[in-house]
Amino acid sequence: MKRSEYNIKEIENKWKKRWKDENLYRTDITSKKNKYYVLDMFPYPSGAGLHVGHIKGYSATDIVARYKRLKGFEVLHPMGWDSFGLPTENFAIKTGKNPNIVTEENTSEFKKELINSGVGIDWDREITTSDPDYYKFNQIIFLKLYKKGLAYKKKSPVNWCPSCKTVLSNEQSVGGICERCDSKIEIKNIDQWFFKITDYADRLLNDNKNLDWPESTKKMQEKWIGKSIGAKIKFKLKDLDKSISIFTTKPETIYGTTFIALAPENKSLDNLFDSNTKKAISEYRKNLTPQSEVERKKDVKTGVFTNLYAINPTNNEPIPIWVADYILMEYGTGAIMGVPAHDKRDMLFAQKHNIKIEYVLNEKKPYEKSIMIKSDYKGMNVSEARKNIVESIKDAEWTTQYKLRDWLISRERFWGTPIPIIYCKNCGEVPVDEKDLPVLIPDDIDDYRPTGKPPLEKSKKFTNVKCPKCKGKAKREAKTMDTFVDSSWYFLRFIDNKNTKSIGNKEYINHWLPVDLYIGGNEHAVGHLLYSRFITKFLYDEKILNFDEPFTKLRHQGLIYGEDKRKMSKRWGNVVTLKFAIEEYGADAIRMYEMFMAPFKQYSSWETRSIIGINKFLTRIWNLQYITSKSKNNEEDFLTNELIKTIENNIEKGKYNICVSEYMKYVNRVEELNSITKENLEKFLIILSPYAPFITEEIWEKIGNTYSIHKSKWPEILNIENKNTHILIPIQINGKFRGEIYIEKDSPEEIVLNKVLDDNKLKEKIKNNEIKKVIYIKNKILNIVI
RNA sequence: GCUGGGGUGGCGGAAUAGGUAUACGCGACGGACUUAAAAUCCGUUGGAGCAAUCCAUGCGGGUUCGAUUCCCGCCCUCAGCACCA
Numbered sequence: 050m051k052r053s054e055y056n057i058k059e060i061e062n063k064w065k066k067r068w069k070d071e072n073l074y075r076t077d078i079t080s081k082k083n084k085y086y087v088l089d090m091f092p093y094p095s096g097a098g099l100h101v102g103h104i105k106g107y108s109a110t111d112i113v114a115r116y117k118r119l120k121g122f123e124v125l126h127p128m129g130w131d132s133f134g135l136p137t138e139n140f141a142i143k144t145g146k147n148p149n150i151v152t153e154e155n156t157s158e159f160k161k162e163l164i165n166s167g168v169g170i171d172w173d174r175e176i177t178t179s180d181p182d183y184y185k186f187n188q189i190i191f192l193k194l195y196k197k198g199l200a201y202k203k204k205s206p207v208n209w210c211p212s213c214k215t216v217l218s219n220e221q222s223v224g225g226i227c228e229r230c231d232s233k234i235e236i237k238n239i240d241q242w243f244f245k246i247t248d249y250a251d252r253l254l255n256d257n258k259n260l261d262w263p264e265s266t267k268k269m270q271e272k273w274i275g276k277s278i279g280a281k282i283k284f285k286l287k288d289l290d291k292s293i294s295i296f297t298t299k300p301e302t303i304y305g306t307t308f309i310a311l312a313p314e315n316k317s318l319d320n321l322f323d324s325n326t327k328k329a330i331s332e333y334r335k336n337l338t339p340q341s342e343v344e345r346k347k348d349v350k351t352g353v354f355t356n357l358y359a360i361n362p363t364n365n366e367p368i369p370i371w372v373a374d375y376i377l378m379e380y381g382t383g384a385i386m387g388v389p390a391h392d393k394r395d396m397l398f399a400q401k402h403n404i405k406i407e408y409v410l411n412e413k414k415p416y417e418k419s420i421m422i423k424s425d426y427k428g429m430n431v432s433e434a435r436k437n438i439v440e441s442i443k444d445a446e447w448t449t450q451y452k453l454r455d456w457l458i459s460r461e462r463f464w465g466t467p468i469p470i471i472y473c474k475n476c477g478e479v480p481v482d483e484k485d486l487p488v489l490i491p492d493d494i495d496d497y498r499p500t501g502k503p504p505l506e507k508s509k510k511f512t513n514v515k516c517p518k519c520k521g522k523a524k525r526e527a528k529t530m531d532t533f534v535d536s537s538w539y540f541l542r543f544i545d546n547k548n549t550k551s552i553g554n555k556e557y558i559n560h561w562l563p564v565d566l567y568i569g570g571n572e573h574a575v576g577h578l579l580y581s582r583f584i585t586k587f588l589y590d591e592k593i594l595n596f597d598e599p600f601t602k603l604r605h606q607g608l609i610y611g612e613d614k615r616k617m618s619k620r621w622g623n624v625v626t627l628k629f630a631i632e633e634y635g636a637d638a639i640r641m642y643e644m645f646m647a648p649f650k651q652y653s654s655w656e657t658r659s660i661i662g663i664n665k666f667l668t669r670i671w672n673l674q675y676i677t678s679k680s681k682n683n684e685e686d687f688l689t690n691e692l693i694k695t696i697e698n699n700i701e702k703g704k705y706n707i708c709v710s711e712y713m714k715y716v717n718r719v720e721e722l723n724s725i726t727k728e729n730l731e732k733f734l735i736i737l738s739p740y741a742p743f744i745t746e747e748i749w750e751k752i753g754n755t756y757s758i759h760k761s762k763w764p765e766i767l768n769i770e771n772k773n774t775h776i777l778i779p780i781q782i783n784g785k786f787r788g789e790i791y792i793e794k795d796s797p798e799e800i801v802l803n804k805v806l807d808d809n810k811l812k813e814k815i816k817n818n819e820i821k822k823v824i825y826i827k828n829k830i831l832n833i834v835i
Numbered sequence: 836g837c838u839g840g841g842g843u844g845g846c847g848g849a850a851u852a853g854g855u856a857u858a859c860g861c862g863a864c865g866g867a868c869u870u871a872a873a874a875u876c877c878g879u880u881g882g883a884g885c886a887a888u889c890c891a892u893g894c895g896g897g898u899u900c901g902a903u904u905c906c907c908g909c910c911c912u913c914a915g916c917a918c919c920a
Binding site: 263264265266268269271272273275277279295296297298299310347350374375376377379380381384385386387388392393394395397450451452571572574575645646647648650651652653654656658659661662663665666668706707709710711712713714717777778779780781783784785786789821822823824826829830832833834 | 836837838839840841846847848849854855856858859860861862874875899900901902913914915916917918919920
């Protein structure tokens, strides 16, 4: 055969065009074949473009998708754009450029680079969340939640900069100071929209048990939901006809309660304060430590005495009531019983404010093993005492608390989904009629700068509307939705993305979902993944879906750091763009390299010299076509068959790095043999094609096969025996490796042992020592104990 | 502090129903080809030692004929969470 050069650019350009023109990766949603749905967390199309780290996850999903296609599955591997959000809006603020145009430019660049990388996407299913055809369904889901009382409005504290007149995120208000103008931030209560995810707390907590997710991710969600069981206990106030409720998970320590502390926001006793106390407390509340500084001042527990006392229900002792900012209003009842002896924080508080410390139990290593040393329950262990105490106190009841809070979904931002609510003077809060959706982002705004009011309010034609009920004058809600709403259901939309009437054809959605394999970064362990589970469960309850968990199997990819082992960032100047890398080394090399460099889930650093090694390897693969031979070879058949097994196994396990080294070992051996049959080369190309789709397609064609290798079949695993009759096995003496000998396969122990005793070198080592024991594992090892 | 990962050559990393530790690759060194270089190819490459051999999978114990793998006790490191009563 005439030799030709491995011309990367020519090959990659040729095939990416043909695959696109002929729609090679189209998914037939109506197919009767077994389905496989593999999904990437869809990207935010930023102006910075993709760097080599982004393609790691997409390469892995593409490998799995191609592998499953070859195995006969109908595969769905779609892609879309999470295009609403701050960076685009900020870019618009800076440049005055319309966010729609910015998004369009960015997504088309992203798409081009994915195609260049050889990722096999069915682009007819592309979705863009800032597209009205998409965000219409955000609004529909909102309305469904609203109808069920799961979307509601309430006043909620936000970080407010009085000088910029804008709401700030926690990140923008570090240290209680505005990021832009250095003014002191205030806490302001304004109307906000929430989704009532707390109604689903228990299901979100319990249903993760059967999911094939990383244990750490499941744990993080469990912690985030934070279920704890305890008691709500009422403490009567001394000399007053009033009581205060506290929540505790350790009711058994109630005998050690030496104070009560209220959250600063807890106003339930305000009208009982005398005038001096009132002054002191309002002063205290004004000077509250901003949330972000709490961390630093953790060991300083400030508070103010209220001059009021409560009665400990177990012994009728009066105990002082304080207001302290280490108590959170949002958790429990916004009040605690302070037990300094058995709680670190209470201890710090008591020490600072000279409050009595009363030990009631003898604390042991696992807390549950502690023993009561005081009270009627002296000598009892914690769990017994706990049960008895809660039952004996009249004003106590068991209760469950969660850390999970409702999902705040409203934003005073331009570039997001408008919330479909109208405010009417007569009818109040009125939901927009479904037939009037989508509520579009107005097109008559060209100044996106924040003014303290939601930007959409600037558009008169948007804001001033008729009430859907009474047709009177009304105003539209101008807040937009959190972008996590967009991503909480996008995986449903790929099935039937052109459907304008519903999220998609129910039958097909229920056939294709849940997602079989979901890959993305672990930074979404709680946010996106929890919200998606919530919305899925809600749509299940609405009988739209017949499954209530969206992602059966989840895996996280580790980040790729820069060559300097720092996170890739403009700041360090260590970013390797995908565009550059493909230009320089080719897509096949980038893909193989990223799979090879480290275990998939592990962080690793880019190393240019290593990718060159992969390039050499691809060239050697290219040259295999010139050593094809007709002569059959048992070893070659055997190795090919073994390789198929190994690759299959490791793709299923997600051990992509092992696959690459196995390909290398195979090629090393074939080169040694200096021959490969056409049949084995074809098999090798097929099983390599998920990793290196371009070069394999080209060689496939060159050795006379019909288009396309990606539509061929994964080779069967055959029952091929290695015909070598002799094998080399290691010999140990006292567990240490001392040599190896050739034996006939399946030889019994005596024969092997005799061979060892015949071997001059080994015989020498045993010498006159008595052989105490021989351990022989057939075809594997022989150990002689002397 | 809590939760979850990790500690194996100069580097990225293999190997766990206990069975030749360091596969595969990078780098390095030596050689071939070349006027020369690049590319390519062939060797060598955990440490010590002339050698037999000894020592090495974070540290210390244990179980076992045999431990990177299992058990007990530590150390270090990365990531996430963190005043949640």
